[in-house]
Amino acid sequence: MAILDFETYRKEITRELEKPGRALASHPIIDKINRGELTRTQLAGWANQIYLQTRDVVRWIGALYANCPSPKFRRELFLNLLEEEMGGVTGTDAHPELMARVGMAFGLKREEMDSAPVLPATAIVMRLGELHLAHRPWVVGMGNAMGFEYQSPRAFKLIADGLRKSYKLSDHDVLFFDVHVTADEDHSGTILRALHEHATTPELQREAMETAGLFAAAYYQMLSAYEAFA
Helix, strand or coil, X not given: CCCCCHHHHHHHHHHHHCCCCXXXXXXXXXXXXXXXXXXXXXXHHHHHHHHHHHHHHHHHHHHHHHHCCCHHHHXXXXXXXXXXXXXXXXXXXXXXXXXXXXXXXXXXXXXXXXXXXCCHHHHHHHHHHHHHHHCCCHHHHHHXXXXXXXXXHHHHHHHHHHHHHHHCCCCCCXXXXXXXXXXXXXXXXXXXXXXXXXXXXXXXXXXXXXXXXXXXXXHHHHHHHHHHHC
């Protein structure tokens, strides 16, 4: 495989992410939320799993920052880390804190959320974050991030709108999803630029693309966590 130009590579990687079982905006949970089909117990358990994963991933973004040799992209990763840890870019709060609001809106106590068991699908997402962001070449880690950041604006907008409409959650409750709509649009652009400038061999382009697809598929499975709480 030859090195792909930027536009061709962008099309290829986004095509991989839009395949069935990877396209987060097509996940069945979105229609179920919009139709109000899920119980509050199911959504509490589902939110808890996303909270646990969000709390975990911050460490691996930090590792990706440390491993990045490019000052330009390291600054972008620092801003991402600042937002995840403190809500420092959007002026909100740490993303685990924002996600905890969703679980608490469905009746969970914070101590329950912190001590909840990690389901297998959630554990896989966590493990992939550690593996790809901390232990693979940094540009491959950026591919992993692309598997989520490219998709979350569309998927999370639909989720936030559905939670407001069908379950009467407030803007305060669903802010975790809302902040990803604009923030991750910026992040995905940064990731694509990093891949264009630093995935400079066919092997690195392929690895980053495969990693993006693998992480997207794992996150898609994690979104089905509500099934464990029926």
